[in-house]
Amino acid sequence: MNAARPVYIKRIGHVSALGLSAAEAAESLLADKTPLSECELLGESWPWFALPLAEENWTARTRRALNLLAAELTAGEAPDLLNDLPLFIGSSAHGTGEIETLRMIVTDPSHSDVAILDREVRLAFGCKAAPWMFATACTSGLAALEAAFTLIAHGEIDEALALGIEFGCKTTLAGFASLGLLACAEQANGLILGEAAAGLFLTAQPGSDWRIAACRLCIDGHAATMPTPDGRPIAANIAAALGDAQLDATAIDLVKPHRSSLSGIDESENAALDFVFGSGRPAEISLKRRLGHTLGACGPAELTALLALLDTPVWQTRHGFPRRILFNLVGFAGSTAALIVERCPRPGASA
Numbered sequence: 001m002n003a004a005r006p007v008y009i010k011r012i013g014h015v016s017a018l019g020l021s022a023a024e025a026a027e028s029l030l031a032d033k034t035p036l037s038e039c040e041l042l043g044e045s046w047p048w049f050a051l052p053l054a055e056e057n058w059t060a061r062t063r064r065a066l067n068l069l070a071a072e073l074t075a076g077e078a079p080d081l082l083n084d085l086p087l088f089i090g091s092s093a094h095g096t097g098e099i100e101t102l103r104m105i106v107t108d109p110s111h112s113d114v115a116i117l118d119r120e121v122r123l124a125f126g127c128k129a130a131p132w133m134f135a136t137a138c139t140s141g142l143a144a145l146e147a148a149f150t151l152i153a154h155g156e157i158d159e160a161l162a163l164g165i166e167f168g169c170k171t172t173l174a175g176f177a178s179l180g181l182l183a184c185a186e187q188a189n190g191l192i193l194g195e196a197a198a199g200l201f202l203t204a205q206p207g208s209d210w211r212i213a214a215c216r217l218c219i220d221g222h223a224a225t226m227p228t229p230d231g232r233p234i235a236a237n238i239a240a241a242l243g244d245a246q247l248d249a250t251a252i253d254l255v256k257p258h259r260s261s262l263s264g265i266d267e268s269e270n271a272a273l274d275f276v277f278g279s280g281r282p283a284e285i286s287l288k289r290r291l292g293h294t295l296g297a298c299g300p301a302e303l304t305a306l307l308a309l310l311d312t313p314v315w316q317t318r319h320g321f322p323r324r325i326l327f328n329l330v331g332f333a334g335s336t337a338a339l340i341v342e343r344c345p346r347p348g349a350s351a
Contacts, residue, residue: 007152008208008344009200010159013073014304015065016196016291017049021072022308029290029309036192041173046182049194049292050168058097059120062167065197066124073161073201079126086160087131088148090140091117092296093169094133100170117165125161138258138331139217140164140296141198142339146215148202155204163199164300172295179225181262189261194292196301206344210307213324213340214244220334226264227330231272234336238276238328241338252282252340253322256306258330259286260293265330273328283322299329299337307341 017035018025028035039048055061074082095116114133121131134143141164148160176182176191183190202212218240220233227234242249258269273281287302294301309315310322327339 004154005152005204006206007149007212008203008206009210009212009307009341010203010205010208011073011075011201012199012304012307013069013201014196014198014301014308015051015069016198016294016301016305017051017194018291018305020052020068022304025291025305026308026312029287029305030312030314034290039168039170039173041170042177044177044184046173046177046184047192049192049294051195058101058168062097062120063124065167066120066165069163069197069199070124070126073199074125082126083128085125085127086129086148086151086157087121087125087127088134088144088160088162089117089121089131089165090134090136090142090144090163090296090299091165092135092137092140093166093172094135095120096171097167097169121163121165135296136217136331136335137333138293138295138298139329139335139337140299141301142215142299142329142337143217143335145200145202145212145299145339146217146337149212149215152202152204158205159201159203161199161201162300163197164294164297165197166294166297167195167197183261189263191261191293192289194294196291196294196297198297198300198304200300200304209311209344211342211344213247213342214241214338215340216241216244216338218336220336222334225332227268227334227336229264229268229271231268231270231275234269234272234328234330235275237336238272238326238338241326241340245340245342247324247340249277250280252277252324252326254325255282255284256302256325256327257284257286258328259288260330261288269328269330282326299327299339303327303339303341
């Protein structure tokens with residue numbers, strides 16, 4: 001959709017295996033650190049990107065991570081503003097980790113995992129308003145961002161927080177293990193899952209380094225776990241985002257593809273990018289092998305880590321100043337998302 005007014009990224013926040021802030025994540029990426037650990041499940045040890053937190057209890061870890069995220073995202077904001085600040089939250093597991101810990105599945109099967117995450121986020125951010133919750137597999141976080149972006153662009157709200165949250169959940173790990181999709185010591189390809197809590201403070205007010213130029217979601221109904229092999233639906237979604245941003249494909253300087261390490265998804269996405277860009281493919285950067293596939297959080301988690309990286313002097317000295325970034329995600333159940341982020345011109349600079 002064409003934005004009626006610009007939507008800017010006022011502030012970013014990031015907590016993942018890469019670090020407990022966006023700046024720490026950028027430093028880890030520059031240092032080429034791979035903070036990989038292991039998770040024991042079903043009698044096997046699986047590669048795993050865990051949050052670097054001392055707390056072991058699920059609820060304590062969640063509260064610690066969300067408090068760190070809230071402090072980074074809302075630094076300097078007046079408490080009364082936060083009371084009613086709209087919250088948009090994407091997650092594929094919600095609070096299932098706490099349900100596992102407390103064994104509510106047996107003792108209280110009516111307990112809502114959505115309510116658990118709602119409670120913890122509102123507690124951390126001091127928000128009274130009920131959040132909007134999104135669960136669209138790997139695109140959950142970008143679905144939350146797209147909703148916030150759309151409402152701000154059309155003047156329904158002026159500011160919002162768009163979050164992607166995924167904490168440890170053995171039910172999810174077991175599900176992917178049962179499908180044979182997890183990487184292991186003997187298998188180079190496959191998913192390496194991870195935890196993350198990340199978000200963007202979006203605003204209609206200018207003065208930021210980056211703005212959201214377009215965000216498009218679509219459903220590819222080819223199969224429950226894999227997109228159409230020729231990549232056409234993914235390509236069409238990217239083309240729609242480019243149209244919304246009023247850009248030609250040649251205007252994109254950098255692509256952040258999904259790159260799940262699952263052959264069917266990666267091949268389809270490659271075909272889509274070839275269709276969109278032809279022989280003029282821009283530079284690419286992939287992040288999942290550095291912080292893990294954080295499922296519903298991967299949109300905000302990878303986006304905030306990337307923006308923090310691009311704003312470091314080290315990156316700029318080595319690679320310059322990419323102005324427009326295509327950020328693409330391809331999830332299970334056919335969910336696909338294409339986001340275009342644009343660097344705002346510096347004061348006095350030509351557009």
